[in-house]
Amino acid sequence: MRIRALVVRIIRQFVRDKRTLALLFLAPLLILSLTKLVFDGRTVSPEIGLIGPASALADKLEEQNASITVFDSMDDADKALHSGDLDAIIQIRDGKADITLEGSDPSVSRSTQLVMQKALQSSAQDDLAPSVHYLYGGPDMASFDSFGPVLIGFFSFFFVFLLAGVSFLRERTSGTLERLLATPIRRSEIVLGYLAGFGIFTLIQASLIAWFSVQVLGMSMAGHIVNMLLINLLLSLTALTLGTLLSSFASSEFQIIQFIPIIIVPQAFFSGLFNLDAMNPVLQKLSYIMPLYYGADAMRGIMVRGEGIPDIQLDIYVLAGLSILFALLNVTALKKHRRM
């Protein structure tokens, strides 16, 4: 009954506050779309300069989606490379390919190299060319498909953390928490009411993001959407309980913002957005204490590798466990304001 009153109040406050609603629902979609546009535009076709007579190699390169310019002398090609018109030059000397890369952008170098490798391989003996199979994904999978799931988790976490933190803080600074605690409401009822009230909105947010990324952005979705929703919801609940808990240690909205570089950004680094294999193995272990790591791991498992509940159950347990832990700590933290 009291929990219901709290839920109704939170819903009413949200519905009145159109900007916050937009932040919760539209901002993640906007940022996901932008990321998609940046990382998943048309396939890059490297500009390759070929010195000497057009050969079978040129045809092979064009098959690989490269655009070929044939130069008569190395000097002309060199000029073009310097002026940025070319990504690479191939010169055939004594039947061996001599390659010069422009090299200022590693990702361009890598894709150019890949194209040239494929072309050179296929121009060699055909029967020796390896045939490649993919366990997950496929040749058409873009990098966005791989880190998109992590981003979805990150945005749910980030926005819910911020909103929950600020709302709970405002409850304290406006004096409503004091008055709330002068009514016979239990501390646990306050925390549960917040969980339920915000939970409704995070569920809508999670569904919206899931639908948008799969149906509109066409992100690869190998697993089941229900699993994805479940993980997204658990991740949001973790963010919600963590946000309200940390708001007890902030005395202004500005201090909530200060938690972003301390709590949110490090999680982004450890969540799988970047490959951590190059990092010191001891430091890599830090990811085990980050909620986002588990959420991102499960999201990627579901969307890229089509994993089901048995494969992601550890992630589910950890996220649910963290939510419960933070909620209990919240109930205790409220003791600061009322001892019973």
Place this chain on the structure above:
Amino acid sequence: MDESTAVPAIDAIRLVKRFGDRTVLDDITLTVPQGELFGLLGPSGSGKTTLIKLITGIDRADAGKVELFGEPMPQLKMLQTFGYMAQSDALYQELTGKENMAFYGSLYGLAGKVLASRIQSAALLVNLTDHLDKPASAYSGGMKRRLSLAIALLHEPQLLVLDEPTVGIDPVLRKTIWNELRALTQKGVTIIVTTHVMDEAEKCDRLGLIRDGKLIALNTPEAIIEHAGVHTIEEAFIALGSSKEDHT
């Protein structure tokens, strides 16, 4: 006198409260019988609000004990017995006046028709009936204060705890509200009011004068004035405060 009126509404014995090594309340003993309009008078920072928090059980005393209607505090179920109006208005700005009242009302277990009729009568009392559907953010300072008071009256509590209730309310309405408070005490409601407005203090049945965490006087306004040998509460407050300092 039947048994229920024999039990005092508030019985506080030797309360001490410290924040760190600062003693905020020092050995306060105070009994308020049922149906009394009791005023706590003191400058800001003197410990009035802290005393109220100890009495209501929101905070716990470091020493001493409090009983409310014979029940030892703090106790969760006793929170139902009083209506509390804090110094801050404690309203949800996005919600209308009515929604604010409905929210707090349902925390006290009011629902349906009872809740609706209680909202109407409390709003009538503070003269807000025409503004119930406006969001609280559109209220003036005085209206917010009145809404906050109406919320404290919603569940018809036996005890009203009002922390500076009439700040920012115009003199005419202030008079109405004091008349209403007086009417409530005649129905047996006990009211404890903090104030630093001296003419309001004179309307109380009895006054407690607080200074630096000590209760420097506890009596009817007339007796306090007479005891201090002056003409007004204000003068009495100054006289009693300084004489206390002279002794120490």
